[in-house]
Amino acid sequence: MKNKKANFSEWYTEITKEAQLCDLRYNVKGFVVFMPWSVISMKRMYGIYERELERTGHKPAWFPALIPESNFHKESQHVEGFTPQVFWVEKAGDNKLEERLAMRPTSETAIYQMYSLWIQGKSDLPLKIYHPSQVWRYETKATRPFIRSREFYWIEAHDAFATRKEAEEQVRQDMEMCRNVIWEQFGVPFIFFERPQWDKFPGADATYAADTMMPDGRVLQLPSTHLLGQNFAKAFNVAYLNERGEREYCHQTCYGPAISRIYAAVISIHGDDAGLVLPFELAPIQAVVVPIPQKGKEEEVSRKAEEVVKALCESGIRAEGDFSESTPGFKFNFWEMRGVPFRVEVGLREKESGIYTVVRRDNRKKEQVGESELASFILAEARRMLEDMKRKAQQEFEAAFSRADSLEKLSSELENGKLVASPLCTIEKEGEECAKAIKEKTGGDVRGIRFDKREKAHGACIACGKKAQAVVYIARQY
Amino acid sequence: MKNKKANFSEWYTEITKEAQLCDLRYNVKGFVVFMPWSVISMKRMYGIYERELERTGHKPAWFPALIPESNFHKESQHVEGFTPQVFWVEKAGDNKLEERLAMRPTSETAIYQMYSLWIQGKSDLPLKIYHPSQVWRYETKATRPFIRSREFYWIEAHDAFATRKEAEEQVRQDMEMCRNVIWEQFGVPFIFFERPQWDKFPGADATYAADTMMPDGRVLQLPSTHLLGQNFAKAFNVAYLNERGEREYCHQTCYGPAISRIYAAVISIHGDDAGLVLPFELAPIQAVVVPIPQKGKEEEVSRKAEEVVKALCESGIRAEGDFSESTPGFKFNFWEMRGVPFRVEVGLREKESGIYTVVRRDNRKKEQVGESELASFILAEARRMLEDMKRKAQQEFEAAFSRADSLEKLSSELENGKLVASPLCTIEKEGEECAKAIKEKTGGDVRGIRFDKREKAHGACIACGKKAQAVVYIARQY
Numbered sequence: 001m002k003n004k005k006a007n008f009s010e011w012y013t014e015i016t017k018e019a020q021l022c023d024l025r026y027n028v029k030g031f032v033v034f035m036p037w038s039v040i041s042m043k044r045m046y047g048i049y050e051r052e053l054e055r056t057g058h059k060p061a062w063f064p065a066l067i068p069e070s071n072f073h074k075e076s077q078h079v080e081g082f083t084p085q086v087f088w089v090e091k092a093g094d095n096k097l098e099e100r101l102a103m104r105p106t107s108e109t110a111i112y113q114m115y116s117l118w119i120q121g122k123s124d125l126p127l128k129i130y131h132p133s134q135v136w137r138y139e140t141k142a143t144r145p146f147i148r149s150r151e152f153y154w155i156e157a158h159d160a161f162a163t164r165k166e167a168e169e170q171v172r173q174d175m176e177m178c179r180n181v182i183w184e185q186f187g188v189p190f191i192f193f194e195r196p197q198w199d200k201f202p203g204a205d206a207t208y209a210a211d212t213m214m215p216d217g218r219v220l221q222l223p224s225t226h227l228l229g230q231n232f233a234k235a236f237n238v239a240y241l242n243e244r245g246e247r248e249y250c251h252q253t254c255y256g257p258a259i260s261r262i263y264a265a266v267i268s269i270h271g272d273d274a275g276l277v278l279p280f281e282l283a284p285i286q287a288v289v290v291p292i293p294q295k296g297k298e299e300e301v302s303r304k305a306e307e308v309v310k311a312l313c314e315s316g317i318r319a320e321g322d323f324s325e326s327t328p329g330f331k332f333n334f335w336e337m338r339g340v341p342f343r344v345e346v347g348l349r350e351k352e353s354g355i356y357t358v359v360r361r362d363n364r365k366k367e368q369v370g371e372s373e374l375a376s377f378i379l380a381e382a383r384r385m386l387e388d389m390k391r392k393a394q395q396e397f398e399a400a401f402s403r404a405d406s407l408e409k410l411s412s413e414l415e416n417g418k419l420v421a422s423p424l425c426t427i428e429k430e431g432e433e434c435a436k437a438i439k440e441k442t443g444g445d446v447r448g449i450r451f452d453k454r455e456k457a458h459g460a461c462i463a464c465g466k467k468a469q470a471v472v473y474i475a476r477q478y
Numbered sequence: 479m480k481n482k483k484a485n486f487s488e489w490y491t492e493i494t495k496e497a498q499l500c501d502l503r504y505n506v507k508g509f510v511v512f513m514p515w516s517v518i519s520m521k522r523m524y525g526i527y528e529r530e531l532e533r534t535g536h537k538p539a540w541f542p543a544l545i546p547e548s549n550f551h552k553e554s555q556h557v558e559g560f561t562p563q564v565f566w567v568e569k570a571g572d573n574k575l576e577e578r579l580a581m582r583p584t585s586e587t588a589i590y591q592m593y594s595l596w597i598q599g600k601s602d603l604p605l606k607i608y609h610p611s612q613v614w615r616y617e618t619k620a621t622r623p624f625i626r627s628r629e630f631y632w633i634e635a636h637d638a639f640a641t642r643k644e645a646e647e648q649v650r651q652d653m654e655m656c657r658n659v660i661w662e663q664f665g666v667p668f669i670f671f672e673r674p675q676w677d678k679f680p681g682a683d684a685t686y687a688a689d690t691m692m693p694d695g696r697v698l699q700l701p702s703t704h705l706l707g708q709n710f711a712k713a714f715n716v717a718y719l720n721e722r723g724e725r726e727y728c729h730q731t732c733y734g735p736a737i738s739r740i741y742a743a744v745i746s747i748h749g750d751d752a753g754l755v756l757p758f759e760l761a762p763i764q765a766v767v768v769p770i771p772q773k774g775k776e777e778e779v780s781r782k783a784e785e786v787v788k789a790l791c792e793s794g795i796r797a798e799g800d801f802s803e804s805t806p807g808f809k810f811n812f813w814e815m816r817g818v819p820f821r822v823e824v825g826l827r828e829k830e831s832g833i834y835t836v837v838r839r840d841n842r843k844k845e846q847v848g849e850s851e852l853a854s855f856i857l858a859e860a861r862r863m864l865e866d867m868k869r870k871a872q873q874e875f876e877a878a879f880s881r882a883d884s885l886e887k888l889s890s891e892l893e894n895g896k897l898v899a900s901p902l903c904t905i906e907k908e909g910e911e912c913a914k915a916i917k918e919k920t921g922g923d924v925r926g927i928r929f930d931k932r933e934k935a936h937g938a939c940i941a942c943g944k945k946a947q948a949v950v951y952i953a954r955q956y
Contacts, residue, residue, distance in 0.1 A: 023595070027546055062512040065543075065612060066614075068506060083571070087570045090566070090568060113505065129514070136543065219598060231527070453492075
């Protein structure tokens with residue numbers, strides 16, 4: 001494997017191929033085939049995220065993949081933001097359709113016309129629904145498997161409330177959900193930024209997005225949650241009768257965790273020069289049992305290895321034995337490369353002593369464990385492993401933070417792969433020209449202001465020199 | 479509710495609306511919004527089916543939704559069968575695409591080009607992959623929610639083998655899977671037919687399809703499994719090197735359980751004149767707790783009801799309390815209509831005696847159950863409930879079988895909603911004219927010959943009068 005830190009891009013390309021995560025040879029540009037080793041993990045990620053959405057009062061629904069073009073035109077910013085990216089269906093069989101249909105790039109315009117029918121009175125609120133789905137966007141930026149492709153896998157959650165306060169509360173709950181899932185369970189650190197006005201979701205009042213740091217010093221956007229205000233409600237007539245019998249528009253939020261992209265962060269941040277390091281909960285195989293054959297005793301060793309696999313499975317561990325004809329050394333490397341959290345070695349000595357060698361993937365630590373304790377050891381060590389992976393990831397993330405008060409300093413910090421705090425005149429519309437200048441001169445993108453703490457700006461805008469009103473964070477981005 | 483047996487079509491329309499299973503007001507013809515009450519059950523159905531596929535050696539993968547037109551042209555029967563039903567994408571943003579792309583109506587032509595890359599030697603076989611997905615077909619037949627719409631939810635499984643024998647074995651395993659899931663767990667009876675040559679999957683050697691009987695006496699096709707032989711393997715170059723170093727084409731099968739359609743069978747077959755009757759495992763809510771308020775003691779009763787809900791949930795039952803302001807009678811009817819398997823009534827008397835009334839949805843039987851036994855009673859009764867539902871469904875299914883040796887008799891039996899065994903000259907290509915004549919004169923469709931037993935034909939073909947070689951089953955179909 002390539003050195004991850006020094007050659008991240010090559011490392012990423014190599015690991016997605018060698019670990020059989022995806023196949024880029026599909027014959028539609030920008031579309032990827034996702035292979036079992038990644039799909040099994042992403043299905044688990046879906047399950048974990050959906051449980052969290054249900055715990056916070058969301059219910060699942062399935063909306064159509066095709067949306068009439070006229071729906072997009074109801075919200076003027078939205079149509080502008082999304083139609084250049086749409087795959088259009090104009091024909092079915094030999095028939096030209098009366099109106100062309102968009103393959104959904106996101107589903108606001110499909111869903112809110114239904115909300116307008118479903119919401120009548122206050123008892124219909126809050127309405128909280130999620131839709132696990134794929135979306136299609138004709139991306140013009142360079143595609144990269146899991147990170148950006150023309151088809152991706154995500155969950156959309158669309159919530160409607162009677163008051164703005166509840167909608168704001170939902171935004172915070174969405175962030176908390178990210179924390180419970182992406183940080184606590186997947187071990188990926190991130191920070192929520194309020195995006196500048198020029199970079200928010202088309203049609204939203206405000207966009208809050210989680211950014212993580214990839215090993216090459218570029219930020220990757222994870223879920224974003226959008227305070228839609230009443231913009232879509234007015235466009236789609238999503239309203240309820242209040243106590244006085246008057247119609248009031250709902251306050252809405254939407255939230256979109258892109259599972260395939262979160263997976264990219266998981267493998268990039270935890271991986272090492274030997275390959276993947278998968279969190280225990282997400283690993284397709286949690287423990288691989290490798291028989292160490294001894295001449296003439298192959299049968300005996302294999303049988304024992306099978307017993308060990310069976311016992312681990314019965315304890316609820318996803319265990320498999322590798323009984324292929326490769327050498328033990330080849331198998332060790334192969335399963336390390338694929339990120340299996342634990343390896344159990346079973347040879348004649350182990351069979352006779354009842355003491356087995358267990359190797360943990362992240363730190364390669366070897367332990368001698370008695371047969372009857374194998375499962376409980378692995379389950380306990382798995383918890384420690386996640387904590388260690390989180391600690392390491394958090395340290396690297398924190399080390400990426402930096403500051404700059406001039407474009408020169410900013411440039412050099414970006415060159416070092418930093419996420420740089422700098423003063424900016426404003427994140428309101430008028431600041432856009434400064435952001436463009438920064439991008440042009442340094443390659444950095446203005447990610448917005450921190451949501452977790454209000455930082456007071458000092459000094460002059462790094463671009464225009466006017467008094468700074470905001471401390472923004474700047475980084476190169478995916 | 480309408481009488482299910484006498485007015486099945488109206489009953490179906492009413493229940494899909496009243497129980498909030500779907501919304502037909504989406505503004506693309508033939509596309510349906512699936513609402514939480516059905517989606518929660520269908521997600522469980524996916525989970526159950528996927529576990530079964532994994533148990534039989536399948537792994538999940540995700541393939542793109544768009545397929546280049548040229549892929550379809552590689553298999554001549556397949557292109558003929560599917561292209562009239564395709565939604566075509568010719569533009570993305572403002573760009574005309576070089577080649578138009580099909581929204582997948584099924585994925586053989588997307589997947590097998592990858593198999594051609596993935597399969598090299600015998601060690602790559604068998605390759606068994608499933609893809610949970612949606613497909614799109616521009617149906618010209620009348621659409622009906624869950625039964626037939628232009629977008630539906632299914633699983634595709636695509637398997638490749640070294641030998642025809644293994645492929646045939648897979649076909650039998652696919653049928654067994656239907657039995658383990660659709661019959662054993664969902665309680666829907668069916669029978670597998672080998673479809674006549676003129677009605678097989680485009681590109682297959684043979685098609686085996688499960689038919690069930692809907693309450694209006696029309697058959698509904700459930701999963702089908704296809705012995706593809708080497709047709710697609712030759713078209714897409716899916717081959718391996720055998721022991722002698724020679725290239726051999728693989729033998730393939732594909733299998734497609736349509737989850738949304740199986741759901742239609744579940745609700746239609748088990749439902750009654752009061753509404754849905756959901757199998758315990760599929761019900762979004764398995765037990766609803768209804769407080770019976772008594773003047774001045776409302777608080778006390780509600781608190782107790784909440785305790786009961788909590789205790790049931792802790793025992794792993796999906797329980798909810800209905801604390802809305804409707805009357806108990808309204809709530810009883812509402813939750814019966816939505817098919818919740820158990821209702822627990824909690825009033826002051828119950829609170830004081832510690833004895834609760836539990837009502838089972840399918841037979842409306844009331845039982846008095848002590849507080850500490852509530853959960854274990856419900857779990858045990860749930861097993862009996864499924865057995866009773868299966869028995870009832872099987873009896874109705876068996877009562878639908880009939881025989882006819884003349885077109886007149888066939889007509890009258892079809893009028894009675896029967897699945898009729900009749901002699902036919904042949905299910906080979908030459909029989910198609912007879913099938914057309916039967917359809918024209920009686921409205922019946924030839925479903926094929928039984929797979930589970932070879933029946934010997936006697937007498938003359940019901941249509942052309944030639945010596946019959948096959949006993950076929952004929953019914954009106956969805």
